[in-house]
Amino acid sequence: MTAGFLIVLGMLILSFIAPFVTLYAVAQVRKGNYDLHAKIQKRLFFTCVVGVLALEGLIRVSGGSGSLVANSEYSSTTWFKTLLVAHIIGAVLTYIIWGFQIFKSMGQQKKTNLPGNFSNTHKKLGYFVIFGLFYTAITAFFVCLFAFFL
Template identity: 50%
Template sequence: MLALSVVVPFVALYAVSRVRMGQYATHARIQKRLFWACIAGAIILEVQIRLAGGSGNFLPQDAVARAPFLKPLLLAHVVGAVLTYLAWALQLFKAARSTRVAGVSPGHVPAWHRPLGYFTIAGLFYTAITAVLLFVYAYVQ
């Protein structure tokens, strides 16, 4: 999941570059596939955490003792990731609905689409950075 978290913001930026070239269908296709790949990765990670006995057992205890800020960092990572994925899901589903139901043509998105997209990409970078920090502080000695 760490590799996916690190790559995702850059692929999302690539998808945005497709919009600037007028390739709206490609942008939408990349965003949808990327979103569902991230959801699948998050589900797999959550199953691994639960099978390990919860996040307290997933992180090495010596790492938690060595870095007392690890748990607050984990909380900040999870909250940021959840907010990012909720914003991303809202954007994807509303954009799909507006093009399908309202007949909005690609390239003519509502005013909220671009700012929410910026928020989502910033959140993806935040999630990637905090994931790398968690990995480094928990597993790299």
């Protein structure tokens, strides 16, 4: 097993865990544990960002995403390329909105008692982030399945 494969596998596992940890964090809000919710979200987000940076570093060292999946018989097919692009776009949008949520919420938390004026927007964006994390995990699974296991 190579270090590259371990990075890919680790990020895949993290992708599967992330939406469920996020749902747990949302359950804490319902119990009024806003601080625990924020702590879980921040730690999970930064852990996922470190994982993405490690994966991106691996991709760059390997010569780009094309060379990382080059051994797959599916890598040159249109549907695989479409799946890979759809995965990347969904993941990037999810992480951008998730990061916005965290940094905006940190600022709001210092200014007001929770829940505050930003709460409705936060809740709506939170649903998008949870959906996006599930989407990212599912598409990552299929990318890895066709790139490394089939």
